[in-house]
Amino acid sequence: xxxxxxxxxxxxxxxxxxxxxxxxxxxxxxxxxxxxxxxxxxxxxxxxxxxxxxxxxxxxxxxxxxxxxxxxxxxxxxxxxxxxxxxxxxxxxxxxxxxxxxxxxxxxxxxxxxxxxxxxxxxxxxxxxxxxxxxxxxxxxxxxxxxxxxxxxxxxxxxxxxxxxxxxxxxxxxxxxxxxxxxxxxxxxxxxxxxxxxxxxxxxxxxxxxxxxxxxxxxxxxxxxxxxxxxxxxxxxxxxxxxxxxxxxxxxxxxxxxxxxxxxxxxxxxxxxxxxxxxxxxxxxxxxxxxxxxxxxxxxxxxxxxxxxxxxx
Amino acid sequence: xxxxxxxxxxxxxxxxxxxxxxxxxxxxxxxxxxxxxxxxxxxxxxxxxxxxxxxxxxxxxxxxxxxxxxxxxxxxxxxxxxxxxxxxxxxxxxxxxxxxxxxxxxxxxxxxxxxxxxxxxxxxxxxxxxxxxxxxxxxxxxxxxxxxxxxxxxxxxxxxxxxxxxxxxxxxxxxxxxxxxxxxxxxxxxxxxxxxxxxxxxxxxxxxxxxxxxxxxxxxxxxxxxxxxxxxxxxxxxxxxxxxxxxxxxxx
Numbered sequence: 001x002x003x004x005x006x007x008x009x010x011x012x013x014x015x016x017x018x019x020x021x022x023x024x025x026x027x028x029x030x031x032x033x034x035x036x037x038x039x040x041x042x043x044x045x046x047x048x049x050x051x052x053x054x055x056x057x058x059x060x061x062x063x064x065x066x067x068x069x070x071x072x073x074x075x076x077x078x079x080x081x082x083x084x085x086x087x088x089x090x091x092x093x094x095x096x097x098x099x100x101x102x103x104x105x106x107x108x109x110x111x112x113x114x115x116x117x118x119x120x121x122x123x124x125x126x127x128x129x130x131x132x133x134x135x136x137x138x139x140x141x142x143x144x145x146x147x148x149x150x151x152x153x154x155x156x157x158x159x160x161x162x163x164x165x166x167x168x169x170x171x172x173x174x175x176x177x178x179x180x181x182x183x184x185x186x187x188x189x190x191x192x193x194x195x196x197x198x199x200x201x202x203x204x205x206x207x208x209x210x211x212x213x214x215x216x217x218x219x220x221x222x223x224x225x226x227x228x229x230x231x232x233x234x235x236x237x238x239x240x241x242x243x244x245x246x247x248x249x250x251x252x253x254x255x256x257x258x259x260x261x262x263x264x265x266x267x268x269x270x271x272x273x274x275x276x277x278x279x280x281x282x283x284x285x286x287x288x289x290x291x292x293x294x295x296x297x298x299x300x301x302x303x304x305x306x307x308x309x310x311x312x313x
Numbered sequence: 314x315x316x317x318x319x320x321x322x323x324x325x326x327x328x329x330x331x332x333x334x335x336x337x338x339x340x341x342x343x344x345x346x347x348x349x350x351x352x353x354x355x356x357x358x359x360x361x362x363x364x365x366x367x368x369x370x371x372x373x374x375x376x377x378x379x380x381x382x383x384x385x386x387x388x389x390x391x392x393x394x395x396x397x398x399x400x401x402x403x404x405x406x407x408x409x410x411x412x413x414x415x416x417x418x419x420x421x422x423x424x425x426x427x428x429x430x431x432x433x434x435x436x437x438x439x440x441x442x443x444x445x446x447x448x449x450x451x452x453x454x455x456x457x458x459x460x461x462x463x464x465x466x467x468x469x470x471x472x473x474x475x476x477x478x479x480x481x482x483x484x485x486x487x488x489x490x491x492x493x494x495x496x497x498x499x500x501x502x503x504x505x506x507x508x509x510x511x512x513x514x515x516x517x518x519x520x521x522x523x524x525x526x527x528x529x530x531x532x533x534x535x536x537x538x539x540x541x542x543x544x545x546x547x548x549x550x551x552x553x554x555x556x557x558x559x560x561x562x563x564x565x
Contacts, residue, residue, distance in 0.1 A: 048405045073407045080405075084398030086323075088330050100319045101406045145402075 001026050001153050001183045002047065006056035009042045009207075016042040018207035019056065024153075029179040031198035031215075032187040035307060039207040040187040041081055044157050047185075048078040061152045074102065077151035081158050083142035087131035091122060091141055094130055095148055102149035116144040120174060136167035143174065147182075154178065156186040160193060172196050191299045201299075205307040218302045220270070228266040228274065231291040232282055236262040242281050248272035261290070270297075316408055320416030327389075328424045337385050338428055344378030345369070345432035349439075363532075365436065366453040370461075370531045376497075383465075383493050384486035386424060387472025390417045391558070395480035410558050418473055418551060425465045433458060452533030460530035463543040464523055468493045470550035477557040500524030 002024040009017040017039040024030045034040050046053045047060055049069040058065045061075035086094055092113060099109040117123040120140040125133060130141060139159065146154060159175065160168045175197045178184060188194060194201045195215050203211040203218075211218055232239060236254035239262055243252045251267040268274045275294060282289050328334050352368030369375065394400040403413060436449045468489075475488035500522025507515060519525040526539040 045401075050401055050405050070407050070409070073405055076405070078402075078405045080398055080401045082398060084400075084402055086327075086399055087397070088327060097319070097323060098402075098406065101316065101408055103315070103407075 001028070002058065002060050002185060004043075004047070004056070004058040007043065007046060007053050007058055008055045009039070009046060009051070010054040015054075015207050017046070017053075020204065020207070020209050021056075022202055022209060022212060024183065024185055026152075026183055029175070029184045029197060029199050030186075031194035031201040032185060032204065033189070033191070033194055033201050033303065034187070034204040035189055038204045038307075040189075040204060041157055043204070044078075044080075044155055044185075044187055048076055048155055049073050074149070075152045077146035077149065077154045079142045079146045079154075079156045079159060082161065083138050085130045085138060085141060085145075088129070090127055090129055091133070092117070092126040094141065095145055098145045099148050104149065112148050112150070116147045119147065119178075120144040121170075134167075136163055136170065139163060139167070139171055140174065143171075143178075147178070152183065154182050154184045154186075156184070158188055159186055160188070160190065168193075191303055195299050203303065203306055210306040211302070215299050219297050219299055222270050222297045222302050222305060225268050225270050225272055226294050226296040228268065228278060229291065229293045229295070230264045230266060230278060230282070230289070231257070231261055232264070232287040232289050233261045234285065234287040236264070238285075239264050239287075242285060243278060246274055246277045246281060248274050248277070316412050317416055320408070320412060321419055324416050324420030325423065328420060331389070333385055333389070334424065337382060338431075341378050341382065341428050342431050344374050345435070348372035348374035348378070349432070349435045353439075364450050364453055365439075366450060366457055367531050369432075369435075370457045371527065380490065380494055380497070382425065382428065383468040383472045384475075384489040386421055387469055387476050387489055388482045388486035389476070390421065390473055391476040391554075392480055392482045392485045396482075411555060414473070414551065414555055414558065418469065418554075421469045421473070422466060425469060426462065429458065429461055450533060453531060456530040456533045456535050459535060460527055460539070463540060464526070467543045467547045467550070468496075470547040470554070474550045474554045474557065477554045496521075497523055 002022070004023070005021050006019045007017055007021070008015060008019050020039075020043065032040055032043065042051075045051050047058055047065060049065050049072055052066050060072045063069075063072035063075065065072050086097075089097065095113045095116065096109060099105075099112060104112060114123075117126055120143050122137060122140050122144055125137055125141075130138065133141065143156070143159070146156070156175075160171050163171060172193065175184065175186070179197065179199075186198070199214065201211075201213065201215050201218065202209060213221070230239075230243075236256050240252050240254045243249060243254075243264065243266055248269050249266055250269050252264060254262050254264040256262050266274065266278060275292065279289075279292065349369050351372045351374055352365050355368050356365060391400070394403065404410070433454065436454065439445075440447060440449065471492050472485075472489035475492065476482075476485040478488070479485050499518060501524065503510060503515060503518040503522065504524065510518075520538070520542070526536075526543075529536055530539070
């Protein structure tokens with residue numbers, strides 16, 4: 001559905017997107033993950049024909065985005081960042097306007113408008129002015145407008161930006177529903193969002209692709225399986241020494257708590273489970289144990305490891 | 314053509330839904346009312362040359378109402394959409410840039426024409442109320458409205474261009490106002506300096522500046538040179554506007 005090749009966007013003096021290539025297949029829900037300023041919006045704007053790439057090319061739904069822009073745009077439903085809408089229009093009126101721009105009219109337009117309003121659950125506000133809607137509703141109006149012409153591809157730029165937790169949940173549920181029938185490409189800087197809705201994730205940093213895989217695979221590929229927290233009543237230095245002996249342990253750090261116990265952080269190599277060995281070591285030393293918790297590695301760790309220079313070494 | 318109609322309809326609605334439209338209409342009606350009264354006063358006091366129409370469209374009140382129109386009408390057009398981000402929605406729909414431009418400019422032009430209709434009615438209202446046996450010179454009225462329309466076509470194009478350059482409506486408005494006023498003042502200044510300037514320069518200035526055009530057209534003298542001049546200059550500014558909008562689409 002999307003084939004991007006060496007897509008580059010250079011603003012004066014600096015490349016926002018630096019030669020990225022990727023593909024999105026039919027029916028996929030792909031997350032485009034990156035920090036603010038990583039080049040997400042620029043990439044999406046190029047894909048939707050809002051601005052041309054400095055170099056490179058992309059084919060969307062079988063049409064070149066530069067040479068066949070109008071055809072490509074007919075097949076894309078795009079929801080830009082912050083969901084810009086005409087404030088002075090009413091919901092239904094706005095959807096009709098967008099439908100007309102896509103060449104619809106009469107019965108077909110009314111049918112599609114009814115269908116997307118139902119799908120995005122905005123039928124109850126159809127007569128309200130857009131300027132008076134809550135953010136959650138605005139977001140769904142934007143989504144309805146992007147869907148009105150039955151696009152083959154849905155592109156969304158930070159669809160849950162600025163919503164409250166409840167609204168976020170609703171929008172995610174909607175995206176998951178839509179994902180069953182549509183190809184979706186969405187950008188976000190929220191990791192849990194990707195884990196919640198995307199089958200595949202592309203991580204971008206400083207205009208380059210850092211990783212591309214299913215969220216779980218990215219986590220598995222991490223250099224660490226997670227972090228173990230152990231609290232025993234013993235001297236921190238002794239604890240550190242004892243735990244370092246264990247095979248598969250990469251990093252140990254222990255500190256004294258105010259009540260005389262010590263709290264130890266143990267980072268293990270990936271694909272290992274050191275809990276049993278840690279437990280045995282504690283028993284062997286005869287230390288009283290009051291806590292042993294494993295915090296599994298998350299996509300967040302993968303993201304930090306891939307994009308943060310400080311942790312890369 | 315369908316797309317153009319849809320976009321045009323949207324722009325017209327936006328005009329008449331915004332309070333600015335009614336402020337402008339009220340402003341123009343009040344000020345042209347004053348200039349109409351001023352014209353009557355002049356004709357009453359002295360036996361001067363010229364008709365009611367000429368005096369109405371050359372009073373200070375008239376010029377005062379004329380120039381604020383353009384920034385007020387055009388500053389919204391692109392700046393607002395840029396600010397709100399709806400330009401992105403619009404430009405990623407299967408719509409061409411020139412269609413958006415034509416719809417906005419066309420709507421502005423129609424709105425501008427609507428603004429002047431009441432002032433043209435004053436003359437007939439005046440006749441009706443006073444019952445005077447007087448003829449409103451038709452040629453002068455048509456000429457006046459024609460030059461109003463022509464210069465409006467140019468200044469609105471200038472306003473479109475200013476609005477396409479920035480997402481700040483105030484900046485767009487000030488830019489449009491300054492450019493339009495400069496064009497007018499060119500004539501005023503050179504008129505004051507007429508004796509000190511070589512005639513070649515004066516000839517060029519009278520060709521460019523609107524002052525002489527207004528004088529001729531309000532006397533009912535429809536000259537084709539200003540018509541060509543205003544329309545071609547308006548086209549040029551619309552072309553610049555198109556380029557400014559397409560700028561983001563250029564390949565660096």
